[in-house]
Amino acid sequence: MLRDSIKDYFLDKPGTFEDQDRSRITLNLASEKVVEIYQDYIDFKIDVKEADNLVRKLKKIKPLEREGHFQWNQVSTSDISFNEICDIIDESYESVINTLPKDEQEEILDLEW
16 A cells, blocks of 8 residues: 555654554654654655755646645655655655754664664
8 A cells, every 4th residue: 555655664764653543644743743744745844945945846746725834745655656755755755854952863863774
């Protein structure tokens, strides 16, 4: 199932964990919600500058709301490949981890996964 593959890909990254309810799987890094996986689409948080570039590159991404220097975006899982989803997850993870204090970044990246 694609939802499980997306979840597993994200959870392979240091410092990540999930919350789950009936409608979605929420993937987190430290105290930040980063990705939400629904039945047919995903929402992801990414730095505003990176979001603009990504929306231009992958026109199927729908910008949602801005949250500080982040933007939430949405894409249908049927509109892009799993590799593109992985690229989005990588960028989203990097965007969030880069905003954490340096000591917290180092602590997370030093975790043995």
